[in-house]
Amino acid sequence: MAKTRVRETVVFGVLGTNLDAGRGPRRWDKWRPSVGLCQQEDLLVHRFELLHPPGQEELARTVEQDIRQVSPETQVRLTAVGIRNPWDLEETYGALLDYARTYPFQPEQEDYLVHITTGTHITQISLFLLVESRHIPARLVQTSPPAPGRDHGGPGTHTLIDLDLSKYDTLARRFQQEQREGLSFLKAGIDTRNAAFNRLIERIEQVATSSRAPLLLMGPTGAGKSQLARRIYQLKKARRHVSGPFMDVNCATLRGDGAMSALFGHVKGAFTGAVADRPGLLRQANAGVLFLDEIGELGADEQAMLLRALEDKRFLPVGSDKEVESDFQLLAGTNRDLLAEVERGRFREDLLARINLWTFRLPALRERPEDILPNLLFEMDQASQALGTRVTMNKEAQAHFLRFATSAEARWSGNFRDLNAAVLRMATLAPGGRITREGVDEELERLRATWLPTPPTSRPAAEELVTRVLGEEKAQALDRFDRAQLEEVLAVCREARSLSDAGRLLFACSREQKKSVNDADRLRKYLARFGLDWTGVRD
Incomplete structure (x- = not known):
């Protein structure tokens, strides 16, 4: 009967230039991870691939000799790896990857372990990534020194870390559960059904929990911008992404000299009535979140100061010649079209560019x-x-x-x-x-x-709308039936806030008879019959 071949255990380890160091007989009084790993009673290392940086050959040979002394069964192979700066991730990972790609692995015959106790943190991270990506088909092994009061030069203990991919499902489920909880929190626990709104909240949750860049919340008055901003802060606070407070103000309430003082603070005596220093909202929001609702109402001077504070984290309080610092995350809200405000010269283009990295429009209730x-x-x-x-x-x-x-x-x-x-x-x-x-x-x-209806005198006559939108020649070429229908459609479009809003108003009855509706697409196709689109109708 043929004998079953015993699988050999091969360990890859990096020489610890500090932990593995030691000279003379006294070195045996010290715990050394690479030597200790080969002293484990329940782990037989058949081959130890000991990687070392250039210039550490002498220490590597000492460790090799000591491993052979404590474990004669272990073959030690020394390999110099050209890593000049072991704290450089790109260099370290690249060198170890090159080594792994050329190594003659035989996973059918050998079991592999990667020792991640020695080396710099960058080295350990690189080894972890190579094991996780299966460039090295191994498990991780971690060694620990002897417990206090025991032999300081003893072998210590070891722990095997198996990167079983099936365990990732549990981690993924925990992450997904946390994400679901975050989404529910941002929606105040309301089980919303609108697919577009749910996608919007999902994206906001993703950005809010991974970025400290400014967020711009757009939408009509009463759409929930203020409540959402506060919940974004509470979510970030719960996940320890911010440690400071939540400060908010409606910029429409800031007027004159008081606007500068409220935002940036002032020093005593800066103006009549300034009987004491005032920190201002920006300083109070340090390490936290500042929500500026209706940011489009800020004056030109306040906009310039805010831009400087966002870019440099520094600004001058009113009446002071000494700058102060504040590192806050800005949330801004507006019901205005800030791009149109820029074109009118009412809002700074550079400030809009700074706060427009993440922009989310909250839909109206309708x-x-x-x-x-x-x-x-x-x-x-x-x-x-x-x-x-x-x-x-x-x-x-x-x-x-x-x-x-x-x-x-x-x-x-x-x-x-x-x-x-x-x-x-x-x-x-x-x-x-x-x-x-x-x-x-x-x-x-x-x-x-x-909700009083719009007075008839507040909008152009329907017939005038058709002529204005299509032009005199095209308008005259319409059948009276088509013209009458288009007149009503254009009148509704002029009053509606969006294409979807207009579609819901026009198809309110027929939509209830359909299982799947897309009012916006239906209206878009109707307008296209006349060579029109939503933007052209509104303009």
């Missing part, structure tokens, strides 16, 4: 009809906390409210502020906190009165 129900339920929970009683809405009342809320009649000009106010009013007036159909009807009348 652009997310499928999210009205989960937000309605959220607002009822909020009303329950505010009123100290459980607020509910019966099935008939909820269906009635949702029909109106998702219809073309619902303007939601204040977005989520309108929804919040509507729910709070209904909850406050509801007997026992139970909102009925009658309570909904009362609120809908209030909303209709609040």
Whole structure:
């Protein structure tokens, strides 16, 4: 019967120029990792591939002799690796990769271990990467010195680290769970259904947790920019990406000399009434987050100072000749088209370039009809906390409210502020906190009165719109039926905030009969019949 060949164990290790060093008999009083690894009772090393830098041949030969003394079964092979600077990642990884590519591995016959206790941290990282990428088909082995009170020159202990790729699934699941928790947190726990909004929040979570660059949040008033900014900060704080506070201000409230002082601070006596030093919001936000809502309202001087503070982390308080420092992350919000403001000369182009690295537009409530129900339920929970009683809405009342809320009649000009106010009013007036159909009807009348329709005199006549958009010749060539239809479409487009918004208004009835709808695409194709697009219609 043929004997089964025993698989041999081969160790790759880097000479520790400090840990493995030692001369004379006293060296045996010291724990040396490379020697100690070959002294392990439950690990037989058949071959030790000891890599060493140029100029360390003498130490390498000493370690070789000592390994042979403690483990005669171990063959030690010394190899000089041309690493001049072991703290240079590119040089170190490149040299070890070249060695691994030329080594005659025989994984069918040998088991390989990589010793990562010795060498610089850069060397250890490089070895880890080579094992993880399977350039070296090995497991990692880590050695530790003897416990305190034991023989200082003893072998110590060793631990095998198996980079089993199946274990990555667990790590990936933990990461995905953390990401899901982050997304839910940014959405205030609301189970939103709008696919575009969910993708937007996912991207914001990804950027917010990996970057300290400025974030620009755009969108109409009431779309939730302020609440999202605070949640971004809370998420970064929870994950220890920032340690400082959250400071915020609506720039529309900053006027005159007070704007400079509020943002950049002042020194005592800087102006009349400056009876004490004031740190300013930028200094208070050091190591934290500063949210400047409605940043488009800042004056020219404040914009210039803010740009300097973002680029240099330094600025001058009002009345001071000594600069101060503050390292903060900027979140900015606006409901304005800042590019148009630049073209009008109202906003600095260089400041916009600095804060426009990550820009996210929050959609209006009307652009997310499928999210009205989960937000309605959220607002009822909020009303329950505010009123100290459980607020509910019966099935008939909820269906009635949702029909109106998702219809073309619902303007939601204040977005989520309108929804919040509507729910709070209904909850406050509801007997026992139970909102009925009658309570909904009362609120809908209030909303209709609040959202007054655009006066007919505030927009051009429909016929004039067709001529203006198409030109006199093309307009005259239309059939009366097509012209009448196009007149209404153009009138709606002029009032709508977006292509999607206009599509929902125009196709409000037919869309309910379809399982899958794309109002924006449907309107885009209709306009294309006349050689028009959304930008041309709006301009």
